[in-house]
Amino acid sequence: MITRSPADLQRARQREAIPLAVTPDWQSQLARALRDPQALCKRLKLDPAWLPGAEAGHRLFEVRVPEAFLARMRPGDPHDPLLRQVLPLSEEARPMPGYVADPLEEAAHTPARGLIHKYAGRALLIASPACAVNCRYCFRRHFPYAENSPSRAQWERTLDHLRDDASIHEAILSGGDPLAASDRQLAWLVERLGAIPHLKRLRIHTRLPVVIPDRIDPALIDWLAATRLQKVVVLHVNHANEIDAAVIDACERLKRAGATLLNQSVLLRGVNDDIAALAELSERLFEAGVLPYYLHVLDPVAGAAHFDVSDREARELVAGLREGLPGFLVPKLVREIPGEASKTPL
Ligand SMILES: *Cc1c(COP(=O)(O)O)cnc(C)c1O
Numbered sequence: 551m552i553t554r555s556p557a558d559l560q561r562a563r564q565r566e567a568i569p570l571a572v573t574p575d576w577q578s579q580l581a582r583a584l585r586d587p588q589a590l591c592k593r594l595k596l597d598p599a600w601l602p603g604a605e606a607g608h609r610l611f612e613v614r615v616p617e618a619f620l621a622r623m624r625p626g627d628p629h630d631p632l633l634r635q636v637l638p639l640s641e642e643a644r645p646m647p648g649y650v651a652d653p654l655e656e657a658a659h660t661p662a663r664g665l666i667h668k669y670a671g672r673a674l675l676i677a678s679p680a681c682a683v684n685c686r687y688c689f690r691r692h693f694p695y696a697e698n699s700p701s702r703a704q705w706e707r708t709l710d711h712l713r714d715d716a717s718i719h720e721a722i723l724s725g726g727d728p729l730a731a732s733d734r735q736l737a738w739l740v741e742r743l744g745a746i747p748h749l750k751r752l753r754i755h756t757r758l759p760v761v762i763p764d765r766i767d768p769a770l771i772d773w774l775a776a777t778r779l780q781k782v783v784v785l786h787v788n789h790a791n792e793i794d795a796a797v798i799d800a801c802e803r804l805k806r807a808g809a810t811l812l813n814q815s816v817l818l819r820g821v822n823d824d825i826a827a828l829a830e831l832s833e834r835l836f837e838a839g840v841l842p843y844y845l846h847v848l849d850p851v852a853g854a855a856h857f858d859v860s861d862r863e864a865r866e867l868v869a870g871l872r873e874g875l876p877g878f879l880v881p882k883l884v885r886e887i888p889g890e891a892s893k894t895p896l
């Protein structure tokens with residue numbers, strides 16, 4: 551056996567520690583996310599009958615689920631509300647009239663690469679084309695991200711657009727998931743945004759604190775706490791089971807950095823289409839210090855028709871919520887209609 555001096559050991563530890571410090575833990579978790587329909591079915595102990603559908607859907611929009619999110623699902627239950635959001639089904643391949651690739655016609659509103667400026671006072675920046683989880687109902691499942699992930703030079707042009715338009719008071723980081731970008735990139739971008747005098751607010755729309763709570767690490771908190779802009783983080787949670795102790799802790803870290811926390815959900819058949827599930831979601835969000843903001847009806851994106859809930863039923867559900875909850879726990883029921891100046895209340 552070779553004995554090593556304390557100094558040798560110290561040096562060896564430092565050598566080992568360096569690669570760990572370069573790749574943040576959340577990035578390793580993201581890299582290890584499950585991306586294979588067969589592995590998903592096996593991990594959740596599903597009947598093999600689900601596999602052909604999962605493979606068919608996967609060919610249209612690839613499976614992606616991090617372990618931290620998988621761990622909140624019930625094995626053996628194909629109707630688990632979290633699994634439903636990520637499990638591809640054969641229905642996705644069935645064409646449906648009215649369900650299209652770009653339901654929000656965003657392609658028409660991109661004045662600079664990676665920028666969507668549709669609403670007065672607010673501009674949306676595609677800060678990362680990637681997501682930590684691929685949600686089957688996503689309206690951006692067919693989005694041409696490769697054309698919309700700008701280089702530094704292109705970012706400068708996007709920033710020029712914001713600098714030149716003094717009517718813009720809020721920069722919204724979106725994606726994909728903006729927090730899938732590195733902290734180095736985000737710190738750079740947020741510093742530039744903070745230097746634009748007419749900007750007041752930084753809003754971040756993200757699902758990462760929910761699917762990989764470790765994403766809210768010290769490097770992120772550094773740039774978030776440092777900006778002079780007022781900060782709003784809009785989470786995306788559809789079911790109470792998504793909020794575990796780690797998510798509550800991540801929310802706590804965001805609040806300590808000065809962020810106001812809101813949530814948007816999508817009303818989804820088989821996930822949250824009943825009053826009890828929606829009420830429990832609102833209660834659980836508030837326990838985590840998050841206020842419900844929007845409940846979106848489904849955007850008619852090709853491959854997601856099986857999630858649809860009718861407008862009549864959606865209104866009834868929200869009316870039921872209003873009877874049982876304080877007003878501040880009832881989200882606004884909205885739809886996004888291309889060409890409208892804002893989200894449209896139902
Ligand atoms: C939804 C959305 C916004 C934000 O709308 P709010 O009603 O302020 O939440 C901004 N820009 C785009 C392109 C959007 O789709």
Ligand code: SF4
Nearest residue numbers: 681684685688726757
């Ligand atoms: S953009 Fe949002 S809804 Fe769409 S796949 Fe990414 S995390 Fe899911």
